Amino acid sequence: MGWLLDAHVHVLGADVLWREIIGNGIGLASAVLGMNRRTAAWPVGMIANVLLFTVFLGGVFATPQDTDLYGQAGRQVLFFAVSAYGWWRWHANRAAGSGAPAVEPRWATGRERLTLLAATAAGVAVAWWALTRLGSFGPLADAWILVGSMLATYGMARGYVEFWLVWVAVDVVGVPLLLRAGYYPSALLYVVYGAFCVVGFRAWLRLRRAPQPATDPQLEAIG
Template identity: 65%
Template sequence: MGTLRWLLDAQVHIGGSAVLWREIIGNVFGLASALLGMRRLVWAWPIGMLGNALLFTVFLGGVFVTPQAVDLYGQAGRQVFFFAVSVYGWWRWSRNRRTGTAPDAGAVVPRWATNRERALLLGMLVVGMALAYPALKALGSWGPLPDAWILVGSLLATYGMARGWVEFWLIWIAVDAVGVPLLLQGRFYPSAAMYGVYGLFCAWGFVSWLRTARVLRRRTESAPSHVEVVA
Protein backbone atom coordinates (compact mmCIF):
# COMPACT_ATOMS: atom_id res chain seq x y z
CA MET A 1 0.00 0.00 0.00
CA GLY A 2 2.97 2.32 0.63
CA THR A 3 4.04 2.16 -3.02
CA LEU A 4 0.45 2.63 -4.22
CA ARG A 5 -0.06 5.60 -1.92
CA TRP A 6 3.20 7.16 -3.15
CA LEU A 7 2.16 6.64 -6.78
CA LEU A 8 -1.19 8.33 -6.16
CA ASP A 9 0.13 11.28 -4.16
CA ALA A 10 3.74 11.93 -5.23
CA GLN A 11 4.25 15.29 -6.91
CA VAL A 12 7.01 17.41 -8.31
CA HIS A 13 6.84 21.19 -8.74
CA ILE A 14 7.70 22.52 -12.19
CA GLY A 15 7.58 26.25 -12.79
CA GLY A 16 5.55 26.77 -9.64
CA SER A 17 2.92 24.18 -10.63
CA ALA A 18 2.38 20.82 -8.95
CA VAL A 19 2.67 17.86 -11.33
CA LEU A 20 1.87 14.26 -10.43
CA TRP A 21 4.55 11.65 -10.91
CA ARG A 22 1.92 9.27 -12.26
CA GLU A 23 1.24 11.73 -15.09
CA ILE A 24 4.94 11.83 -15.91
CA ILE A 25 5.39 8.04 -15.62
CA GLY A 26 2.24 7.33 -17.63
CA ASN A 27 3.47 9.53 -20.48
CA VAL A 28 6.91 7.91 -20.38
CA PHE A 29 5.23 4.53 -20.82
CA GLY A 30 3.27 6.01 -23.71
CA LEU A 31 6.42 7.25 -25.41
CA ALA A 32 8.13 3.89 -24.86
CA SER A 33 5.11 2.19 -26.45
CA ALA A 34 5.35 4.50 -29.47
CA LEU A 35 9.08 3.77 -29.87
CA LEU A 36 8.45 0.02 -29.72
CA GLY A 37 5.54 0.42 -32.13
CA MET A 38 7.73 2.19 -34.66
CA ARG A 39 10.06 -0.81 -34.51
CA ARG A 40 7.00 -3.09 -34.84
CA LEU A 41 7.69 -4.98 -31.61
CA VAL A 42 4.89 -6.77 -29.75
CA TRP A 43 5.97 -5.24 -26.42
CA ALA A 44 4.54 -1.91 -27.63
CA TRP A 45 1.08 -3.04 -26.55
CA PRO A 46 1.53 -4.16 -22.91
CA ILE A 47 3.85 -1.22 -22.18
CA GLY A 48 1.23 1.15 -23.56
CA MET A 49 -1.48 -0.49 -21.45
CA LEU A 50 0.46 0.30 -18.26
CA GLY A 51 0.58 3.94 -19.31
CA ASN A 52 -3.16 3.89 -20.05
CA ALA A 53 -3.94 2.70 -16.54
CA LEU A 54 -1.90 5.50 -14.96
CA LEU A 55 -3.21 8.27 -17.21
CA PHE A 56 -6.81 7.17 -16.60
CA THR A 57 -6.39 8.25 -12.97
CA VAL A 58 -4.76 11.52 -14.02
CA PHE A 59 -7.51 12.76 -16.31
CA LEU A 60 -10.25 12.02 -13.77
CA GLY A 61 -8.83 14.73 -11.56
CA GLY A 62 -12.03 15.20 -9.60
CA VAL A 63 -12.19 11.52 -8.69
CA PHE A 64 -8.54 10.63 -8.07
CA VAL A 65 -7.60 14.09 -6.75
CA THR A 66 -5.09 15.85 -8.98
CA PRO A 67 -3.73 19.39 -8.59
CA GLN A 68 -5.84 20.45 -11.59
CA ALA A 69 -9.10 18.91 -10.25
CA VAL A 70 -10.34 18.97 -13.87
CA ASP A 71 -12.24 16.04 -15.37
CA LEU A 72 -11.40 15.38 -19.03
CA TYR A 73 -13.80 12.52 -19.63
CA GLY A 74 -12.71 12.06 -23.23
CA GLN A 75 -9.07 11.83 -22.21
CA ALA A 76 -9.92 9.42 -19.39
CA GLY A 77 -12.32 7.39 -21.52
CA ARG A 78 -9.81 6.99 -24.29
CA GLN A 79 -7.46 5.26 -21.86
CA VAL A 80 -10.15 2.62 -21.30
CA PHE A 81 -10.72 2.21 -25.04
CA PHE A 82 -6.96 2.22 -25.63
CA PHE A 83 -6.66 -0.66 -23.20
CA ALA A 84 -9.38 -2.62 -25.02
CA VAL A 85 -8.01 -1.94 -28.52
CA SER A 86 -4.51 -2.73 -27.27
CA VAL A 87 -5.68 -6.22 -26.30
CA TYR A 88 -6.66 -6.69 -29.95
CA GLY A 89 -3.37 -5.21 -31.17
CA TRP A 90 -1.36 -7.38 -28.79
CA TRP A 91 -3.19 -10.49 -29.98
CA ARG A 92 -2.88 -9.58 -33.67
CA TRP A 93 0.82 -8.69 -33.57
CA SER A 94 1.61 -11.79 -31.47
CA ARG A 95 -0.16 -13.97 -34.03
CA ASN A 96 1.67 -12.27 -36.88
CA ARG A 97 4.97 -12.77 -35.08
CA ARG A 98 4.30 -16.50 -34.61
CA THR A 99 3.27 -17.02 -38.23
CA GLY A 100 6.15 -14.96 -39.65
CA THR A 101 3.89 -12.54 -41.52
CA ALA A 102 6.63 -9.95 -42.10
CA PRO A 103 9.71 -11.11 -44.03
CA ASP A 104 11.96 -8.98 -41.78
CA ALA A 105 10.68 -10.63 -38.56
CA GLY A 106 8.57 -7.60 -37.58
CA ALA A 107 5.19 -8.08 -35.92
CA VAL A 108 3.24 -6.43 -38.76
CA VAL A 109 3.70 -5.52 -42.42
CA PRO A 110 3.32 -1.71 -42.84
CA ARG A 111 1.16 -0.74 -45.81
CA TRP A 112 -1.19 1.98 -46.99
CA ALA A 113 -4.85 1.31 -46.27
CA THR A 114 -7.02 0.45 -49.26
CA ASN A 115 -9.77 2.81 -50.41
CA ARG A 116 -12.31 0.56 -48.73
CA GLU A 117 -10.37 0.65 -45.47
CA ARG A 118 -10.07 4.44 -45.65
CA ALA A 119 -13.82 4.67 -46.17
CA LEU A 120 -14.21 2.51 -43.07
CA LEU A 121 -12.00 4.91 -41.08
CA LEU A 122 -14.00 7.90 -42.31
CA GLY A 123 -17.27 6.23 -41.36
CA MET A 124 -15.91 5.37 -37.92
CA LEU A 125 -14.79 8.99 -37.52
CA VAL A 126 -18.22 10.40 -38.36
CA VAL A 127 -20.10 7.97 -36.14
CA GLY A 128 -17.57 8.32 -33.34
CA MET A 129 -17.75 12.12 -33.27
CA ALA A 130 -21.54 12.05 -33.48
CA LEU A 131 -21.63 9.88 -30.37
CA ALA A 132 -18.67 11.22 -28.41
CA TYR A 133 -19.30 14.96 -28.58
CA PRO A 134 -22.84 15.06 -27.12
CA ALA A 135 -21.92 12.40 -24.57
CA LEU A 136 -18.87 14.31 -23.35
CA LYS A 137 -20.79 17.59 -23.34
CA ALA A 138 -23.57 16.04 -21.25
CA LEU A 139 -21.01 14.63 -18.82
CA GLY A 140 -19.56 18.11 -18.35
CA SER A 141 -16.20 17.38 -19.94
CA TRP A 142 -13.90 20.38 -20.10
CA GLY A 143 -13.58 21.19 -23.82
CA PRO A 144 -15.99 18.55 -25.21
CA LEU A 145 -15.34 19.10 -28.94
CA PRO A 146 -11.53 18.81 -28.93
CA ASP A 147 -11.86 16.17 -26.22
CA ALA A 148 -14.15 14.17 -28.54
CA TRP A 149 -11.71 14.42 -31.46
CA ILE A 150 -8.80 13.31 -29.27
CA LEU A 151 -10.84 10.34 -28.07
CA VAL A 152 -12.09 9.23 -31.50
CA GLY A 153 -8.88 10.05 -33.38
CA SER A 154 -6.78 8.17 -30.84
CA LEU A 155 -8.94 5.07 -31.21
CA LEU A 156 -8.72 5.21 -34.99
CA ALA A 157 -4.95 5.63 -34.82
CA THR A 158 -4.58 2.70 -32.41
CA TYR A 159 -6.76 0.48 -34.58
CA GLY A 160 -4.77 1.52 -37.65
CA MET A 161 -1.54 0.65 -35.87
CA ALA A 162 -2.89 -2.81 -35.03
CA ARG A 163 -3.72 -3.34 -38.72
CA GLY A 164 -0.37 -1.97 -39.90
CA TRP A 165 -1.77 0.98 -41.85
CA VAL A 166 0.80 3.72 -42.49
CA GLU A 167 -1.94 6.35 -42.16
CA PHE A 168 -2.19 5.81 -38.43
CA TRP A 169 0.85 8.05 -37.91
CA LEU A 170 -0.91 10.93 -39.72
CA ILE A 171 -4.00 10.50 -37.54
CA TRP A 172 -1.80 10.71 -34.45
CA ILE A 173 -0.26 13.96 -35.69
CA ALA A 174 -3.75 15.43 -36.09
CA VAL A 175 -4.64 14.28 -32.56
CA ASP A 176 -1.47 15.85 -31.13
CA ALA A 177 -2.16 19.15 -32.91
CA VAL A 178 -5.46 19.44 -31.01
CA GLY A 179 -4.22 17.88 -27.77
CA VAL A 180 -1.34 20.28 -27.06
CA PRO A 181 -3.41 23.49 -26.71
CA LEU A 182 -6.22 21.70 -24.86
CA LEU A 183 -3.88 20.20 -22.27
CA LEU A 184 -1.98 23.47 -21.85
CA GLN A 185 -5.24 25.24 -21.07
CA GLY A 186 -6.09 22.53 -18.54
CA ARG A 187 -2.58 22.84 -16.97
CA PHE A 188 -1.70 19.21 -17.73
CA TYR A 189 1.81 20.35 -18.60
CA PRO A 190 3.67 16.99 -18.79
CA SER A 191 0.95 15.56 -21.02
CA ALA A 192 0.97 18.68 -23.22
CA ALA A 193 4.75 18.50 -23.54
CA MET A 194 4.55 14.80 -24.33
CA TYR A 195 1.92 15.46 -27.01
CA GLY A 196 4.36 17.89 -28.62
CA VAL A 197 7.10 15.25 -28.51
CA TYR A 198 4.64 12.68 -29.88
CA GLY A 199 3.88 14.96 -32.82
CA LEU A 200 7.55 15.15 -33.82
CA PHE A 201 8.02 11.46 -33.16
CA CYS A 202 4.97 10.57 -35.28
CA ALA A 203 6.45 12.44 -38.23
CA TRP A 204 9.59 10.33 -37.79
CA GLY A 205 7.51 7.16 -37.41
CA PHE A 206 5.54 7.96 -40.54
CA VAL A 207 8.71 8.29 -42.62
CA SER A 208 10.14 5.10 -41.06
CA TRP A 209 7.03 3.02 -41.75
CA LEU A 210 6.71 4.46 -45.25
CA ARG A 211 10.24 3.38 -46.09
CA THR A 212 9.69 -0.06 -44.55
CA ALA A 213 6.45 -0.49 -46.50
CA ARG A 214 8.27 0.22 -49.75
CA VAL A 215 11.09 -2.20 -48.95
CA LEU A 216 8.74 -5.02 -47.91
CA ARG A 217 6.53 -4.44 -50.95
CA ARG A 218 9.51 -4.88 -53.22
CA ARG A 219 10.44 -8.08 -51.39
CA THR A 220 6.89 -9.34 -51.72
CA GLU A 221 6.81 -8.62 -55.43
CA SER A 222 10.12 -10.42 -55.97
CA ALA A 223 9.28 -13.43 -53.77
CA PRO A 224 5.51 -13.50 -53.12
CA SER A 225 5.52 -17.14 -52.03
CA HIS A 226 7.68 -16.26 -49.01
CA VAL A 227 5.16 -13.84 -47.50
CA GLU A 228 1.88 -14.71 -45.89
CA VAL A 229 -0.40 -11.70 -45.58
CA VAL A 230 -2.83 -12.01 -42.69
CA ALA A 231 -6.11 -10.19 -43.25
Protein backbone atom coordinates in the same frame (compact mmCIF):
# COMPACT_ATOMS: atom_id res chain seq x y z
CA MET B 1 -1.88 3.80 -1.96
CA GLY B 2 -2.32 7.45 -1.04
CA TRP B 3 1.37 8.21 -1.52
CA LEU B 4 1.19 6.94 -5.09
CA LEU B 5 -1.80 9.12 -5.92
CA ASP B 6 -0.40 12.23 -4.25
CA ALA B 7 3.29 12.06 -5.24
CA HIS B 8 4.15 15.15 -7.23
CA VAL B 9 6.94 17.57 -8.07
CA HIS B 10 6.76 21.37 -8.02
CA VAL B 11 7.72 22.77 -11.44
CA LEU B 12 7.48 26.44 -12.46
CA GLY B 13 4.93 27.21 -9.79
CA ALA B 14 2.71 24.21 -10.51
CA ASP B 15 2.30 20.79 -8.90
CA VAL B 16 2.87 18.03 -11.44
CA LEU B 17 1.98 14.43 -10.68
CA TRP B 18 4.69 11.83 -10.96
CA ARG B 19 1.99 9.54 -12.37
CA GLU B 20 1.52 11.92 -15.28
CA ILE B 21 5.27 12.16 -15.96
CA ILE B 22 5.89 8.41 -15.67
CA GLY B 23 2.74 7.43 -17.58
CA ASN B 24 3.63 9.68 -20.51
CA GLY B 25 7.22 8.44 -20.47
CA ILE B 26 6.03 4.85 -20.68
CA GLY B 27 3.66 5.86 -23.47
CA LEU B 28 6.56 7.29 -25.45
CA ALA B 29 8.52 4.06 -24.93
CA SER B 30 5.52 2.18 -26.34
CA ALA B 31 5.52 4.43 -29.42
CA VAL B 32 9.23 3.77 -30.02
CA LEU B 33 8.61 0.03 -29.80
CA GLY B 34 5.68 0.38 -32.18
CA MET B 35 7.80 2.22 -34.74
CA ASN B 36 10.23 -0.69 -34.63
CA ARG B 37 7.33 -3.17 -34.93
CA ARG B 38 8.02 -4.78 -31.55
CA THR B 39 5.12 -6.72 -30.06
CA ALA B 40 6.14 -5.41 -26.62
CA ALA B 41 4.73 -2.02 -27.65
CA TRP B 42 1.25 -3.19 -26.68
CA PRO B 43 1.73 -4.41 -23.07
CA VAL B 44 4.03 -1.46 -22.34
CA GLY B 45 1.35 0.91 -23.61
CA MET B 46 -1.27 -0.79 -21.44
CA ILE B 47 0.75 0.08 -18.32
CA ALA B 48 0.72 3.73 -19.38
CA ASN B 49 -3.06 3.54 -19.91
CA VAL B 50 -3.64 2.50 -16.30
CA LEU B 51 -1.53 5.33 -14.91
CA LEU B 52 -2.96 8.03 -17.18
CA PHE B 53 -6.54 6.97 -16.49
CA THR B 54 -6.10 8.09 -12.89
CA VAL B 55 -4.35 11.30 -13.98
CA PHE B 56 -7.10 12.61 -16.27
CA LEU B 57 -9.81 12.10 -13.66
CA GLY B 58 -8.22 14.81 -11.55
CA GLY B 59 -11.45 15.74 -9.82
CA VAL B 60 -12.28 12.15 -8.93
CA PHE B 61 -8.84 11.39 -7.49
CA ALA B 62 -8.45 14.87 -5.92
CA THR B 63 -5.13 15.48 -7.61
CA PRO B 64 -3.52 18.91 -8.23
CA GLN B 65 -5.22 19.21 -11.63
CA ASP B 66 -8.85 19.12 -10.54
CA THR B 67 -10.22 19.25 -14.11
CA ASP B 68 -11.90 16.07 -15.32
CA LEU B 69 -11.13 15.21 -18.94
CA TYR B 70 -13.57 12.35 -19.38
CA GLY B 71 -12.62 11.85 -23.02
CA GLN B 72 -8.93 11.59 -22.14
CA ALA B 73 -9.69 9.19 -19.28
CA GLY B 74 -12.15 7.17 -21.35
CA ARG B 75 -9.69 6.74 -24.16
CA GLN B 76 -7.27 5.08 -21.74
CA VAL B 77 -9.90 2.38 -21.16
CA LEU B 78 -10.47 1.98 -24.89
CA PHE B 79 -6.72 2.05 -25.51
CA PHE B 80 -6.36 -0.85 -23.10
CA ALA B 81 -8.97 -2.87 -24.97
CA VAL B 82 -7.66 -2.06 -28.47
CA SER B 83 -4.10 -2.71 -27.30
CA ALA B 84 -5.13 -6.19 -26.20
CA TYR B 85 -6.38 -6.75 -29.77
CA GLY B 86 -3.17 -5.31 -31.25
CA TRP B 87 -1.03 -7.46 -28.97
CA TRP B 88 -2.92 -10.58 -30.04
CA ARG B 89 -2.80 -9.66 -33.74
CA TRP B 90 0.91 -8.84 -33.86
CA HIS B 91 1.78 -11.93 -31.83
CA ALA B 92 -0.30 -14.09 -34.19
CA ASN B 93 1.33 -12.50 -37.24
CA ARG B 94 4.80 -13.16 -35.87
CA ALA B 95 3.95 -16.76 -34.97
CA ALA B 96 2.46 -17.40 -38.42
CA GLY B 97 5.36 -15.77 -40.22
CA SER B 98 8.14 -17.95 -38.80
CA GLY B 99 10.24 -15.06 -37.54
CA ALA B 100 8.79 -12.40 -39.86
CA PRO B 101 8.01 -8.91 -38.49
CA ALA B 102 4.87 -8.61 -36.40
CA VAL B 103 3.26 -6.39 -39.04
CA GLU B 104 3.94 -5.35 -42.64
CA PRO B 105 3.17 -1.63 -43.22
CA ARG B 106 0.66 -0.92 -45.99
CA TRP B 107 -1.68 1.83 -47.11
CA ALA B 108 -5.32 1.36 -46.27
CA THR B 109 -7.51 0.61 -49.27
CA GLY B 110 -10.03 3.14 -50.54
CA ARG B 111 -12.87 1.13 -49.05
CA GLU B 112 -11.14 0.87 -45.69
CA ARG B 113 -10.56 4.63 -45.64
CA LEU B 114 -14.20 5.39 -46.38
CA THR B 115 -15.34 3.00 -43.66
CA LEU B 116 -12.97 4.52 -41.11
CA LEU B 117 -13.95 8.06 -42.13
CA ALA B 118 -17.64 7.30 -41.62
CA ALA B 119 -16.93 5.61 -38.28
CA THR B 120 -14.85 8.61 -37.21
CA ALA B 121 -17.58 11.13 -38.06
CA ALA B 122 -20.19 9.12 -36.19
CA GLY B 123 -17.86 8.52 -33.27
CA VAL B 124 -16.98 12.20 -32.86
CA ALA B 125 -20.65 13.18 -32.96
CA VAL B 126 -21.62 10.64 -30.30
CA ALA B 127 -18.58 11.38 -28.12
CA TRP B 128 -19.19 15.16 -28.34
CA TRP B 129 -22.79 14.68 -27.23
CA ALA B 130 -21.80 12.39 -24.34
CA LEU B 131 -18.84 14.46 -23.15
CA THR B 132 -20.88 17.67 -23.23
CA ARG B 133 -23.43 16.12 -20.89
CA LEU B 134 -20.75 14.70 -18.63
CA GLY B 135 -19.27 18.17 -18.26
CA SER B 136 -15.93 17.30 -19.79
CA PHE B 137 -13.51 20.19 -20.38
CA GLY B 138 -13.37 21.16 -24.09
CA PRO B 139 -15.85 18.47 -25.22
CA LEU B 140 -15.45 18.82 -29.00
CA ALA B 141 -11.65 18.71 -28.91
CA ASP B 142 -11.80 15.94 -26.33
CA ALA B 143 -14.18 13.99 -28.58
CA TRP B 144 -11.78 14.15 -31.52
CA ILE B 145 -8.83 13.14 -29.33
CA LEU B 146 -10.83 10.17 -28.04
CA VAL B 147 -12.04 8.94 -31.44
CA GLY B 148 -8.86 9.85 -33.33
CA SER B 149 -6.77 7.96 -30.80
CA MET B 150 -8.88 4.86 -31.24
CA LEU B 151 -8.60 5.18 -35.02
CA ALA B 152 -4.82 5.52 -34.83
CA THR B 153 -4.41 2.59 -32.44
CA TYR B 154 -6.58 0.36 -34.62
CA GLY B 155 -4.61 1.49 -37.68
CA MET B 156 -1.37 0.54 -35.96
CA ALA B 157 -2.73 -2.91 -35.16
CA ARG B 158 -3.72 -3.37 -38.82
CA GLY B 159 -0.44 -1.98 -40.14
CA TYR B 160 -1.88 1.08 -41.91
CA VAL B 161 0.84 3.63 -42.69
CA GLU B 162 -1.74 6.42 -42.28
CA PHE B 163 -2.07 5.82 -38.54
CA TRP B 164 0.99 8.03 -37.91
CA LEU B 165 -0.74 10.96 -39.64
CA VAL B 166 -3.87 10.46 -37.55
CA TRP B 167 -1.71 10.68 -34.42
CA VAL B 168 -0.28 14.00 -35.66
CA ALA B 169 -3.82 15.34 -36.08
CA VAL B 170 -4.66 14.19 -32.55
CA ASP B 171 -1.56 15.93 -31.16
CA VAL B 172 -2.35 19.20 -32.95
CA VAL B 173 -5.70 19.36 -31.15
CA GLY B 174 -4.44 17.86 -27.90
CA VAL B 175 -1.64 20.31 -27.11
CA PRO B 176 -3.79 23.47 -26.70
CA LEU B 177 -6.50 21.52 -24.86
CA LEU B 178 -4.06 20.10 -22.32
CA LEU B 179 -2.35 23.47 -21.83
CA ARG B 180 -5.69 25.13 -21.07
CA ALA B 181 -6.59 22.31 -18.65
CA GLY B 182 -3.25 22.54 -16.81
CA TYR B 183 -1.85 19.14 -17.81
CA TYR B 184 1.55 20.54 -18.76
CA PRO B 185 3.66 17.33 -18.88
CA SER B 186 1.06 15.70 -21.14
CA ALA B 187 0.96 18.79 -23.37
CA LEU B 188 4.75 18.78 -23.64
CA LEU B 189 4.79 15.10 -24.46
CA TYR B 190 2.13 15.62 -27.12
CA VAL B 191 4.57 17.98 -28.83
CA VAL B 192 7.25 15.29 -28.62
CA TYR B 193 4.76 12.70 -29.86
CA GLY B 194 3.90 14.88 -32.85
CA ALA B 195 7.54 15.14 -33.91
CA PHE B 196 8.08 11.45 -33.25
CA CYS B 197 5.04 10.53 -35.36
CA VAL B 198 6.55 12.34 -38.33
CA VAL B 199 9.70 10.25 -37.86
CA GLY B 200 7.62 7.09 -37.49
CA PHE B 201 5.62 7.87 -40.61
CA ARG B 202 8.80 8.27 -42.65
CA ALA B 203 10.21 5.04 -41.21
CA TRP B 204 7.10 3.01 -42.09
CA LEU B 205 6.93 4.71 -45.51
CA ARG B 206 10.48 3.54 -46.24
CA LEU B 207 9.53 0.02 -45.16
CA ARG B 208 6.49 0.15 -47.44
CA ARG B 209 8.57 1.26 -50.41
CA ALA B 210 11.42 -1.19 -49.78
CA PRO B 211 11.63 -3.90 -52.47
CA GLN B 212 10.50 -7.31 -51.26
CA PRO B 213 12.76 -10.34 -51.84
CA ALA B 214 11.60 -12.50 -54.72
CA THR B 215 12.30 -15.71 -52.84
CA ASP B 216 12.61 -16.85 -49.27
CA PRO B 217 16.29 -16.57 -48.19
CA GLN B 218 15.94 -19.76 -46.13
CA LEU B 219 14.80 -21.67 -49.21
CA GLU B 220 17.73 -20.28 -51.18
CA ALA B 221 20.10 -21.46 -48.47
CA ILE B 222 18.61 -24.95 -48.63
CA GLY B 223 18.94 -25.01 -52.40
